[in-house]
Amino acid sequence: MTGKSRWTDDKDDAVVAAQRKKEREEKKRAKAEKQRRIEEAQLRHQNEARPGSTPNGHEDSDRPAKRRKVTPGADEQHGESQPRELLRFDASGWGPCRHVDNFERLNHIEEGSYGWVSRARETATGEIVALKKLKMDNLNDGFPITAMREIQTLMQASHLHIVELREIVVGTSLNDVFMVMEFLEHDLKTLQEDMSEPFAPSELKTILLQLTSAVAYLHFHWILHRDLKTSNILMNNRGEIKVADFGMARFTGDPPPALTQLVVTLWYRAPELLLGTTTYDSAIDMWSLGCIFAELLTKEPLFQGSRELDQLLKIFDLLGPPTTESWPTFRRLPNARAMKLPPSPSPHLSPQQSLRRKFPILTGSGVSLLASLLSLNPEHRLTAEETLQHEYFRDEPRPKSKSMMPTFPSKAGQERRRRRASPNAPQRGDAPKIDGNMDSGGIFGRREDIEGGAGFQLKMG
Amino acid sequence: MAPIITGLSHLANPLATPEQLATSPSQLDGVPSDLEVSLRYAGARLTQIAGILLRLPQDIVAQAVVIFTRFWVGESGSLLEFGIKDVSAASVYLVAKNSPLPKSPRSIVNVYALLEAKLPSLGELHGEAMDYDPDSHYVSEGTYQASRSLLMKIEAQMLRKFGFQTHVATPYALCINYLQALDVIGRPKGEDVAARSFAYLNTSLLNPQLPYLTNQPSSLATASVYLAARELEVKLPGGEWWEVFDVDREELGFLVVGMLSTEGFILDEQKKWERRKIPMTVAEVEDEIDRRRILNGED
Ligand SMILES: Nc1ncnc2c1ncn2[C@@H]1O[C@H](COP(=O)(O)OP(=O)(O)OP(=O)(O)O)[C@@H](O)[C@H]1O
Ligand SMILES: [Mg+2]
Numbered sequence: 001m002t003g004k005s006r007w008t009d010d011k012d013d014a015v016v017a018a019q020r021k022k023e024r025e026e027k028k029r030a031k032a033e034k035q036r037r038i039e040e041a042q043l044r045h046q047n048e049a050r051p052g053s054t055p056n057g058h059e060d061s062d063r064p065a066k067r068r069k070v071t072p073g074a075d076e077q078h079g080e081s082q083p084r085e086l087l088r089f090d091a092s093g094w095g096p097c098r099h100v101d102n103f104e105r106l107n108h109i110e111e112g113s114y115g116w117v118s119r120a121r122e123t124a125t126g127e128i129v130a131l132k133k134l135k136m137d138n139l140n141d142g143f144p145i146t147a148m149r150e151i152q153t154l155m156q157a158s159h160l161h162i163v164e165l166r167e168i169v170v171g172t173s174l175n176d177v178f179m180v181m182e183f184l185e186h187d188l189k190t191l192q193e194d195m196s197e198p199f200a201p202s203e204l205k206t207i208l209l210q211l212t213s214a215v216a217y218l219h220f221h222w223i224l225h226r227d228l229k230t231s232n233i234l235m236n237n238r239g240e241i242k243v244a245d246f247g248m249a250r251f252t253g254d255p256p257p258a259l260t261q262l263v264v265t266l267w268y269r270a271p272e273l274l275l276g277t278t279t280y281d282s283a284i285d286m287w288s289l290g291c292i293f294a295e296l297l298t299k300e301p302l303f304q305g306s307r308e309l310d311q312l313l314k315i316f317d318l319l320g321p322p323t324t325e326s327w328p329t330f331r332r333l334p335n336a337r338a339m340k341l342p343p344s345p346s347p348h349l350s351p352q353q354s355l356r357r358k359f360p361i362l363t364g365s366g367v368s369l370l371a372s373l374l375s376l377n378p379e380h381r382l383t384a385e386e387t388l389q390h391e392y393f394r395d396e397p398r399p400k401s402k403s404m405m406p407t408f409p410s411k412a413g414q415e416r417r418r419r420r421a422s423p424n425a426p427q428r429g430d431a432p433k434i435d436g437n438m439d440s441g442g443i444f445g446r447r448e449d450i451e452g453g454a455g456f457q458l459k460m461g
Numbered sequence: 462m463a464p465i466i467t468g469l470s471h472l473a474n475p476l477a478t479p480e481q482l483a484t485s486p487s488q489l490d491g492v493p494s495d496l497e498v499s500l501r502y503a504g505a506r507l508t509q510i511a512g513i514l515l516r517l518p519q520d521i522v523a524q525a526v527v528i529f530t531r532f533w534v535g536e537s538g539s540l541l542e543f544g545i546k547d548v549s550a551a552s553v554y555l556v557a558k559n560s561p562l563p564k565s566p567r568s569i570v571n572v573y574a575l576l577e578a579k580l581p582s583l584g585e586l587h588g589e590a591m592d593y594d595p596d597s598h599y600v601s602e603g604t605y606q607a608s609r610s611l612l613m614k615i616e617a618q619m620l621r622k623f624g625f626q627t628h629v630a631t632p633y634a635l636c637i638n639y640l641q642a643l644d645v646i647g648r649p650k651g652e653d654v655a656a657r658s659f660a661y662l663n664t665s666l667l668n669p670q671l672p673y674l675t676n677q678p679s680s681l682a683t684a685s686v687y688l689a690a691r692e693l694e695v696k697l698p699g700g701e702w703w704e705v706f707d708v709d710r711e712e713l714g715f716l717v718v719g720m721l722s723t724e725g726f727i728l729d730e731q732k733k734w735e736r737r738k739i740p741m742t743v744a745e746v747e748d749e750i751d752r753r754r755i756l757n758g759e760d
Binding site: 093094095096097139140141142143145148151152155156167168170174177257 | 475476477478481531535536537554558559561563566612613614616617618620621622623624625626627628
């Protein structure tokens with residue numbers, strides 16, 4: 001008995017199919033109702049678990065009498081508008097994405113290379129958030145791995161000085177995916193552009209300490225940020241900074257796996273990356289931190305190279321070229337093998353002296369910290385943990401308390417942030433190779449073993 | 462290479478809520494519960510085999526099985542909307558993508574086409590399947606394009622269903638840690654205990670009580686060590702040693718009973734599907750439901 005003969009009549013077929021469809025729809029309805037109740041139960045449960053965390057703060061969860069009853073149908077009228085706030089990111093569970101329609105977009109904040117960001121209000125709660133739409137490039141491989149890493153690292157990083165990712169919401173198209181984050185009024189780059197004076201030394205210390213604590217947390221948990229720069233550091237009007245933009249971040253291990261050197265915006269990129277290493281570690285973030293430190297002193301990015309080679313030259317210009325003593329393994333890096341080093345621009349100045357001359361306002365311990373962060377040899381660079389212990393933070397003036405930090409009118413709250421030109425975040429693609437062909441200043445020798453294919457994006461002049 | 466740590470809470474798993482476990486979209490759609498159990502099992506097994514054919518390490522394969530299993534509880538994920546083959550393929554693809562060993566859509570499509578062709582019955586999910594050469598099977602360009610876009614679509618739907626929470630912690634590394642802490646590794650039969658513990662962890666992925674959705678990896682590791690040591694008569698410290706690993710007697714007992722039942726369950730399933738093709742697509746599931754209706758004299 002095959003059962004097939006039973007269904008030879010097309011008309012019968014249609015009737016049966018229609019009947020089944022109806023049954024399924026009824027069950028779906030029942031299912032939806034059930035689901036609604038589940039969510040409600042979850043919401044209730046959550047409110048119990050987190051006293052005072054009810055969406056609008058009106059309901060006092062200590063008073064059970066005010067809790068809504070869950071008799072079926074009782075909530076029909078306002079069932080739709082009921083905020084559904086599942087606890088998505090604690091280790092205890094998962095739930096489906098909500099629709100982005102739960103948010104009203106207020107204004108565009110900023111367009112970056114991997115997406116755009118806007119200020120938005122959650123309709124049900126009135127809460128202001130930042131919505132970042134994820135860029136869906138290269139859909140050939142499905143959901144982009146970069147977006148996946150951004151979500152996964154940020155989802156699992158929970159720290160006072162790392163921007164909070166609340167949930168992922170989606171649009172109707174499968175390509176519409178948004179990160180819902182806490183909203184912060186400023187980013188350090190835009191903020192600095194509007195400040196007439198740089199941050200005061202005590203304020204700088206507070207910012208740097210907070211930033212370093214976040215980086216220490218990431219590194220402790222084997223996360224490399226790989227794109228630390230002032231535009232990726234947010235600041236609120238409560239004296240707090242938060243690290244954002246995990247679009248380049250990823251988990252690592254020890255020893256580190258082979259990784260792309262196409263990371264970190266050029267001006268903040270560590271020398272080992274510029275020299276083509278693929279086995280780097282957390283020290284690359286510490287170099288960026290050093291660059292940010294210097295930038296906060298003067299409101300000017302420290303090394304504003306135009307391309308890889310130029311960037312290296314600017315670095316060597318200030319800190320002196322590496323020597324076999326200061327960086328014994330540097331010659332083994334792919335782009336350094338055939339490189340002719342420039343003569344030391346100021347042969348009698350150590351990196352410390354050079355930095356002191358460039359930043360006369362900085363105290364002795366400040367110079368020593370900066371020099372240790374900007375050590376060419378990644379092995380000599382301070383770790384985040386060591387940085388936190390540095391005497392610079394104990395010296396006078398002491399770091400300012402959060403409540404004493406200055407506040408500023410928010411650009412992001414009103415209008416799109418103005419941006420001065422700066423190199424964009426690294427683009428995915430083939431890694432640039434620095435080789436003899438790009439030699440303009442005569443410091444790079446010819447490299448005979450140039451691999452085909454990958455190189456030559458970088459043309460000089 | 463040292464293990465790549467995959468998260469802050471890398472030792473903990475998101476678990477299904479009782480409500481999620483009580484909601485089966487498939488059953489609401491009219492899929493008999495025993496058929497759902499069979500299909501979930503077959504899909505989990507299919508995922509394991511595909512993972513092996515793709516030369517993925519045990520840990521990544523286990524993650525794929527857990528993701529596959531999570532898909533069928535709670536909201537959406539009905540067997541009358543998604544075929545086990547497609548969801549299994551998307552689970553492997555998604556998990557591998559997040560791992561140090563990503564697989565191309567083409568490898569995934571090829572391997573699943575091969576499995577579909579070679580595995581008419583569930584019985585065969587246990588034997589020679591491992592000997593297939595994944596590179597021996599190709600699909601036409603048209604089939605590939607269609608399969609690939611389906612793979613992407615299901616991946617997107619999975620991510621939405623999970624709220625992008627795709628973290629899976631597995632108990633294998635913990636299990637080794639525990640065996641070391643208990644001083645089993647290095648003793649005579651130490652390796653055997655380890656192998657036996659891993660076997661329990663692997664078959665538990667197929668257990669219909671879904672232990673990987675209800676219990677933390679630390680508990681699963683503890684129960685597997687308990688069983689393996691008992692079976693091989695390797696003495697563990699007296700007293701309630703499992704409490705050191707944050708497992709209480711009740712949970713341990715529950716898991717031990719569950720783990721011991723897996724083998725019988727698998728044998729039953731094999732027998733049930735000995736001579737019949739397991740329905741791997743929605744259309745096949747619909748046919749199976751119709752077949753049962755007729756057998757039961759309904760309509
Ligand atoms: N949570 C937030 N609150 C307020 N503003 C934010 C927030 N997140 C991001 N922004 C603003 O949007 C800008 C871009 O965000 P983000 O760096 O995450 O995106 P991106 O596309 O990865 O950028 P890029 O590629 O340029 O680095 C930030 O520099 C900041 O000005
Ligand atoms: Mg950015």
